[in-house]
Amino acid sequence: MAAGSQLQHSLARLVAPDRVYVDDVHLAAYESDGLTVFRARPRAVVVPETSAEVVAVVRWCHGNAVPFVARGSGTSLSGGSLPVEEGIVIALNRLDRILELDPVDRVAVVEPGVINLDVSVAAGESGLYFAPDPSSQTICTIGGNVAFNSGGAHCLKYGMTANHVLGMKAVLATGEVVEFGGRSREHIGPDFTGLFCGSEGLFGVALETTLRLLPLPEMFHTVLAGYRSLEEAGNAVSAVIESGLLPGALEIMDALAIEAAEAAVACGYPGGAAAVLIVELEGPREKVAAERVQLEEILAATNSFESRVAADAEERATIWKGRKSAFSAVGRLSPDFIVQDGVVPRTRLGEALRRIGEMSAETGIRVANVFHAGDGNLHPLILFDGREDGGLERAEALAGRILEMCVAMGGSITGEHGVGMEKRAYLPGMFSEDDIDVMKRVRAAFDPKEIANPGKMFPGPEAPALTAHGLHPLEKAGVISRE
Amino acid sequence: MAGRPTSAEEVAEAVRAHRQVRVRGAGTKGRLVDGPGELLEMSGLRGIEEYEASEYTFTARAGTPVREIEEALAEKGQYLPFDPMFAGAGATLGGSVAAGFSGPGRFRYGGMRDFLLGVQLVDGRGTLVRSGGKVVKNAAGFDLPKFMVGSLGRMGILTEVCFKVFPRPRRTRTLRIAAPAPAAAVERLVRVAASRWEADALDYVPREAALYLRLGAPGEALDSLAAEIEAEWPGEVAVLDDEAERACWLSSREMTWANGGRRVKVPVSPSRMAALQELVDGLDGCEARFASGGAVAWLSVAASLDALRDGLARAGLIGLLFAGPADDPLWLGKRSEPAILADMKQALDPDGRFPAI
Numbered sequence: 020m021a022a023g024s025q026l027q028h029s030l031a032r033l034v035a036p037d038r039v040y041v042d043d044v045h046l047a048a049y050e051s052d053g054l055t056v057f058r059a060r061p062r063a064v065v066v067p068e069t070s071a072e073v074v075a076v077v078r079w080c081h082g083n084a085v086p087f088v089a090r091g092s093g094t095s096l097s098g099g100s101l102p103v104e105e106g107i108v109i110a111l112n113r114l115d116r117i118l119e120l121d122p123v124d125r126v127a128v129v130e131p132g133v134i135n136l137d138v139s140v141a142a143g144e145s146g147l148y149f150a151p152d153p154s155s156q157t158i159c160t161i162g163g164n165v166a167f168n169s170g171g172a173h174c175l176k177y178g179m180t181a182n183h184v185l186g187m188k189a190v191l192a193t194g195e196v197v198e199f200g201g202r203s204r205e206h207i208g209p210d211f212t213g214l215f216c217g218s219e220g221l222f223g224v225a226l227e228t229t230l231r232l233l234p235l236p237e238m239f240h241t242v243l244a245g246y247r248s249l250e251e252a253g254n255a256v257s258a259v260i261e262s263g264l265l266p267g268a269l270e271i272m273d274a275l276a277i278e279a280a281e282a283a284v285a286c287g288y289p290g291g292a293a294a295v296l297i298v299e300l301e302g303p304r305e306k307v308a309a310e311r312v313q314l315e316e317i318l319a320a321t322n323s324f325e326s327r328v329a330a331d332a333e334e335r336a337t338i339w340k341g342r343k344s345a346f347s348a349v350g351r352l353s354p355d356f357i358v359q360d361g362v363v364p365r366t367r368l369g370e371a372l373r374r375i376g377e378m379s380a381e382t383g384i385r386v387a388n389v390f391h392a393g394d395g396n397l398h399p400l401i402l403f404d405g406r407e408d409g410g411l412e413r414a415e416a417l418a419g420r421i422l423e424m425c426v427a428m429g430g431s432i433t434g435e436h437g438v439g440m441e442k443r444a445y446l447p448g449m450f451s452e453d454d455i456d457v458m459k460r461v462r463a464a465f466d467p468k469e470i471a472n473p474g475k476m477f478p479g480p481e482a483p484a485l486t487a488h489g490l491h492p493l494e495k496a497g498v499i500s501r502e
Numbered sequence: 503m504a505g506r507p508t509s510a511e512e513v514a515e516a517v518r519a520h521r522q523v524r525v526r527g528a529g530t531k532g533r534l535v536d537g538p539g540e541l542l543e544m545s546g547l548r549g550i551e552e553y554e555a556s557e558y559t560f561t562a563r564a565g566t567p568v569r570e571i572e573e574a575l576a577e578k579g580q581y582l583p584f585d586p587m588f589a590g591a592g593a594t595l596g597g598s599v600a601a602g603f604s605g606p607g608r609f610r611y612g613g614m615r616d617f618l619l620g621v622q623l624v625d626g627r628g629t630l631v632r633s634g635g636k637v638v639k640n641a642a643g644f645d646l647p648k649f650m651v652g653s654l655g656r657m658g659i660l661t662e663v664c665f666k667v668f669p670r671p672r673r674t675r676t677l678r679i680a681a682p683a684p685a686a687a688v689e690r691l692v693r694v695a696a697s698r699w700e701a702d703a704l705d706y707v708p709r710e711a712a713l714y715l716r717l718g719a720p721g722e723a724l725d726s727l728a729a730e731i732e733a734e735w736p737g738e739v740a741v742l743d744d745e746a747e748r749a750c751w752l753s754s755r756e757m758t759w760a761n762g763g764r765r766v767k768v769p770v771s772p773s774r775m776a777a778l779q780e781l782v783d784g785l786d787g788c789e790a791r792f793a794s795g796g797a798v799a800w801l802s803v804a805a806s807l808d809a810l811r812d813g814l815a816r817a818g819l820i821g822l823l824f825a826g827p828a829d830d831p832l833w834l835g836k837r838s839e840p841a842i843l844a845d846m847k848q849a850l851d852p853d854g855r856f857p858a859i
């Protein structure tokens with residue numbers, strides 16, 4: 020149509036014509052993100068290759084009041100990278116250069132389309148790594164990590180993405196190009212870098228990010244312990260925390276999640292366990308040697324019926340494989356599922372899990388649990404069949420009750436997956452009108468025309484077609500799995 | 503005359519009642535308080551509201567002295583790993599967040615920005631607002647708590663803060679490594695930072711031509727790590743006794759070494775340390791101590807600022823002057839002032855009640 024071709028024409032002048040897609044086949048590939056229940060077809064997808072092109076596109080959007088959604092790999096689990104129908108998608112995957120890797124300052128400067136794991140691979144040559152490790156790390160981008168302040172299995176000790184971003188160059192939704200922070204681990208003046216992290220694409224597009232790198236730990240000590248009940252595993256976590264140890268990771272999986280993982284990757288977890296706990300210590304060998312004795316004593320005093328220590332890197336990888344594959348594995352148990360990532364105070368984990376169990380029994384909806392126990396970050400996987408009438412709606416309703424429970428316990432509706440499209444209705448449960456009003460004023464400072472990823476994070480009217488679509492295409496293909 | 507609110511609501515009222523307002527915690531970073539308008543003393547908002555050791559979090563009112571918090575945490579074997587600055591001099595939590603200062607322990611696990619989880623603040627319209635949360639992990643809404651780190655009382659008045667805390671290492675040991683020239687110091691510092699040793703703190707003290715490195719670990723591990731470090735630079739490493747260790751980190755945190763009337767914080771990184779030290783060496787009455795593995799330089803300035811200001815600008819560095827006469831500039835060196843800075847100021851403080859930034 021004329022309007023379409025005019026848009027195409029304008030964008031083609033900003034990037035090469037063969038990097039503007041308006042045809043159905045290409046657009047279909049961008050219709051949803053990792054939360055496939057939402058779909059929306061954008062007017063066009065632009066694929067810039069340089070930051071100058073990104074800036075030109077954003078300025079054009081600003082000038083013409085055309086909404087845009089920045090997109091990395093589209094693995095968001097909350098509908099964060101869901102396109103806007105009247106807008107365009109700016110696909111950043113080709114901005115995938117690691118611009119600098121400096122072992123003296125221990126930083127990497129990267130473009131937004133760089134894959135998370137690639138940073139650690141490149142830094143590994145200097146004995147360094149990038150700590151945030153979402154399970155999607157073989158595919159998700161730094162731009163997406165920054166926008167969502169993504170986490171992983173090591174947040175208690177090392178924090179989330181924001182804690183590892185020192186500076187950035189970005190184009191704001193106004194077209195202004197800014198530089199925040201720098202290569203120092205310290206800053207002066209208000210921390211704009213920190214504010215930009217977790218802004219869910221509502222402020223603009225990150226063009227270059229300066230990342231903090233850490234020295235690789237000398238060694239890991241990974242323990243897998245089986246329990247007869249979820250509560251006992253939870254008590255073990257409390258015992259570890261109260262001992263004064265600071266493990267790199269503290270993860271729990273329940274029976275349903277174990278069953279799925281076992282079927283998918285044969286991880287060989289203790290048979291008949293109602294829950295398994297993974298504890299990982301890391302650091303200099305002497306320190307780990309002393310701490311492992313302490314950990315053994317603590318775990319011996321818990322009710323674990325079996326516990327194993329990874330003897331080498333391979334065994335460690337096997338333990339983690341079960342954990343990291345849990346989500347996509349659960350997909351085998353059910354045609355569809357949704358993942359929540361609410362947070363509760365850690366001391367109330369046991370209670371939260373019991374209540375989730377009760378809600379599951381009450382509604383007859385199966386829920387598998389895999390979670391970052393050290394952070395109190397739940398990941399209930401709510402199983403349903405989208406072909407059943409009302410199946411999705413019932414699952415969503417249960418998900419909503421779980422989020423409300425998290426808020427009522429003093430926790431959060433999201434630990435790492437972001438609010439996005441999915442949880443925007445729950446933001447007011449956590450924040451007052453005044454709190455949200457300030458966030459809106461902040462948003463207006465960055466994006467007065469509301470063109471950057473509009474419709475997300477803040478409660479809004481309609482959401483695009485809610486339909487059950489099963490696993491992300493890449494998950495089906497076995498390329499990625501979720502945590 | 504200063505007002506002394508005793509509740510967040512009273513702070514909000516005071517903001518609404520005055521055309522211009524500024525706040526003072528304990529005044530340990532006095533230059534940041536200077537400015538026009540009604541002065542609010544935050545000492546009336548004092549005390550811990552929630553502290554659940556097994557949650558690794560606490561919430562306290564913004565005027566609470568850091569020292570009081572540290573004592574409460576120590577009772578449970580916990581601490582704020584970044585060694586907040588000027589705690590000994592009475593620094594308050596709110597003032598520490600607003601200044602955005604972290605001490606030597608920032609090296610290992612990160613600083614103020616990395617441990618602050620949530621805030622309650624009064625914005626420039628006198629509205630009470632919350633942002634962030636009270637759990638160790640939370641991604642809901644914009645991260646205004648981080649934005650408040652370094653906001654210098656210009657974007658809002660903090661009334662309550664929530665922090666993540668960590669278990670304190672059972673034992674610590676501090677080693678002194680000789681560092682004859684800045685270039686050698688940087689080389690050794692980089693070696694330590696990249697090593698397997700996992701130092702908790704790492705400072706460079708040019709005056710003493712030495713690096714100080716703090717290890718935290720169970721006792722047996724400390725012996726072995728220290729022995730390896732001593733073997734790395736034979737004859738150039740000394741182990742501090744408890745008293746000297748305490749004094750070393752106290753000096754870093756309190757800047758007791760500084761004798762100039764002006765104090766400046768300069769964010770830097772290892773690759774630019776030597777150049778900054780050279781600049782400082784060339785200035786009369788100027789002295790530096792590098793903390794947090796070279797992430798920050800604390801400067802003491804006895805003489806005029808002009809040469810320092812020019813030097814920093816040439817080096818592409820910026821400094822924040824936090825102690826000194828009221829007519830001294832706040833910012834030294836090359837500062838970028840993007841439009842978004844003014845837009846954010848407008849968003850949070852539309853009537854300009856707080857001092858200009």
Ligand SMILES: Cc1cc2nc3c(=O)[nH]c(=O)nc-3n(C[C@H](O)[C@H](O)[C@H](O)COP(=O)(O)OP(=O)(O)OC[C@H]3O[C@@H](n4cnc5c(N)ncnc54)[C@H](O)[C@@H]3O)c2cc1C
Nearest residue numbers: 091092093094095153154160162163166170220225500501
């Ligand atoms: C199998 C699976 C496992 C996962 N495991 C985890 C996990 O363990 N922990 C975790 O935290 N998350 C996890 N996620 C969620 C997801 O991977 C993260 O949110 C990730 O950071 C998204 O990266 P992406 O490149 O796919 O971003 P996208 O989904 O493309 O985008 C995410 C958001 O970022 C914005 N954005 C993208 N690039 C930029 C940019 N350059 N500038 C500004 N905004 C930008 C988008 O507009 C969107 O709002 C998982 C997802 C899947 C599918």
